[in-house]
Amino acid sequence: MKAMLQERFGPPETLRLADIDRPEAGAGQVLVRVRAASLNPYDWHMLRGDPYVARLMGGVGVTRPKCRVAGIDTAGEVVAVGTDVRGLQPGDEVLGFCPGSFAEYARTTADLLVPKPARLTFEQAAAVPMGAVTALRGIRTVGKAQAGHRVLINGAGGGVGTFAVQIAAALGAEVTGVCSARNAELVRSLGAAHVVDYTREDVTAGREHYDLILDNVGNHPLGRLRRVLTPAGTLVANGGGSPGRVFGAVGHTLRLIAADAFARQHLRVILPTAPAGPTRDDLLAVTALIEAGRLAPVVGRTYPLADAAEGVRHVEEGHARGKVVVTVP
Template sequence: MKAIVQERFGPPGTLRLAEIDRPEAGAGQVLVRVRAAALNPYDWHMMRGDPYVARLSGGVGLTRPKSRVAGIDAAGEIEAVGAGVPGVRPGDEVLGFCPGSFAEYARTGADLLVAKPAGLTFEQAAAVPMAAVTALRGIRTVGRARAGQRVLVNGAGGGVGTFAVQIAADLGAEVTGVCSAGNAELVRSLGAAHVVDYAREDFTDGRVRYDLILDNVGNRPLGRLRRALTPAGTLVANGGGSPGRVFGALGSMLRLTAVDTLVRQRLRPILPAAPAGPTHQDLLAVTALIEAGRLTPVVDRTYRLADAAEGVRHVERGHARGKAVIVVP
């Protein structure tokens, strides 16, 4: 099968299209015929082995990528079902977490997949797993947003942000989205009552205070962010980082946790959703919102499998409008 492989850590140029053996579904697993795979900041972190401290955890790889095939989000059709997997059969259309999704086929645990909503294309469906689940956790699970609250989403035009704005608005919150001027109309159309152009305004100036801030960007000091919160408000920091950093977001996350013990405000770090925790229930929750017409994926642009490196470069620059997606023929 065709797949995007990587033999060493490095920039997007280390990714290459190759012919490799097709994986087989083991017990408790399914094999997915990938039709589309989303591009995430997670992918370039794995590509570069960034932050360096993550290599010590064993999940990334110490001197070279632990997973030779890139990608994590996918939508497609079940090709084969392993032993002990009830309720699914070949031909079922699914979305979810499929490690090695930048390929024609990917093997994954059956509990990491859910049925694809019938109204979504494969490209839209692939945009859902990591970004939508991260947004759900940030706004609803950790942020505890509720009707009538003022909620601000920093990075509202990105993959997580476009889902977060919709989820917060659906809960009845008064949503402010921080984004570029070029994304303002998109963010308004998703349910934001107010839009802040980050190039012209500073939402941390204290003139408006918010009950909940979901920070997907990490470009403001903690003290400034706290200034924008109500006295009992909640800050949810979505972990990220820049290429080449030794500790990435870990340092700021630890500081956030330490300060949280000293103040009345709730300061909570989260990491982008991955195949861990209550993933299946979260996937069911976001697809239920999609099926009810209350949540819609935003696809920025699509790439061919052979052009995956170009897609990763686009996401790494940090200016994606919604999600970028690889189409696998």
Template sequence: MVQDRFGPPDTLKPTDIDRPEPGTGQVLVRVHAASVNPYDWHMLRGDPYAARLTGGVGLTRPKSRVAGIDAAGRVEATGPGVSGLRPGDEVLGFCPGAFAEYTVTTADLLVPKPPNLTFEQAAAVPMGAVTALRGIHTVGGVRAGHRILINGAGGGVGTFAVQLAAAADAEVTAVCSTRNTDLARSLGAAHVIDYTREDFTASRPATTSSWTTWATTRYAHSAAPSPRRAPWWPTAAAPRAMSSARWPRC
């Protein structure tokens, strides 16, 4: 799927392009499945506009014609200097240009695909899980005995955040919509608040820490936390190298 200008989804079109070749430290991946994140929506629109000035997105047109970042597939070939991966290996990770049959990425942005996951399931892991991992463990320092409120618990990042916090033996309060309340409980939330029926910002439970997976209008009206509570932490950016992160058990 190629994009030659910023705009709505109809700017995307299927096109034949040359297969990329891996360079030093790079891996050619044959994509079996790719997932869509808010990141891809921003790249599609070139939004926010300030991001265009950084050079990573492109100023007047997309810097990369092929979108997508999260993928799962098989290693097709490796470039010089790559060790630990070989053709045929099943992998998942950050793969710029994931909305194509083949994509090239650096070896440190890939990890082996767990055999109990399908390619479709694995493709949904990278950005959501690593963002949650950094937010819960690296930034939040959540551990046993903590009480944590997760706003946006029914989303891609939120569902991983609930599982990671619960796995750390923290007491999780999940905030989500009605349709996701049962899901949040099944993932390990001890308490669930349906934000369509209750304003958690007006009567949120005492927590060791609070964490939101996405900035929302409702969150914007939140009162400042009291000294007894840790500050609200925004979603952390994905790490440069996935191999340095502890992956959640799938």
């Protein structure tokens, strides 16, 4: 089968298209014929081995990437199931988390897959897993947004942000989205009552205060964000980082934990991986919102599998609109 290999740490061009053996479904596992996969900051972190401290923690591998094939978000068709798998069978259309999804076939555990909503194409479905689940956890599970709350979403035009705006609006919150001018109309159309163009205005310098801030960017000091948070409000940082950083999101996480111990405000971090990573219940929650017509993925760009490295670079630059998707023929 064709697959994009990540055999050493490095920039996006480290990825190469190759022919490798197709995996097989073992006990409790499902083999998926991948039709599309989406790109996340997670993917370039895995490729670069960034932050470096994560290598020592076992998150990305020590001397080379932990997973030989890149990718994790997936949409496709079940082709085989292992023993002890219930509720899935060959021919089912699914979405979920499949390590090694930048390939024609990928293998995962049954608990990380859910039925694909019929209203979505495979490209749209592939955009859902990490982005929508992170947004759900940031806004509803950790952020506990409620009707009437004032919610600020930094990075509202990106992969997580476009889902977060919709989820917060669906909960009845008054949403302010921070994004570039080119994404302003999109963010309004998703349910934001107010839009701030970050190139013209520093939202942390204003007089408005918010019950919940979801920070997907990390471009403001903690003190500045807390300045526009209500006294008992919640700040949720979507774990991330910059290429080549030694500590990256790990350092930011530790600073938030330390500050939270002395703050009346609630300072939280959400991460895309174990032990507090996404679950099947999270996937079912976001697909239920999609089925109800209250949530829809925004696909900004698509790339063929052979050009996945270009897609990774686009996401790494930090200005992607909505989700970036890789199509698999």
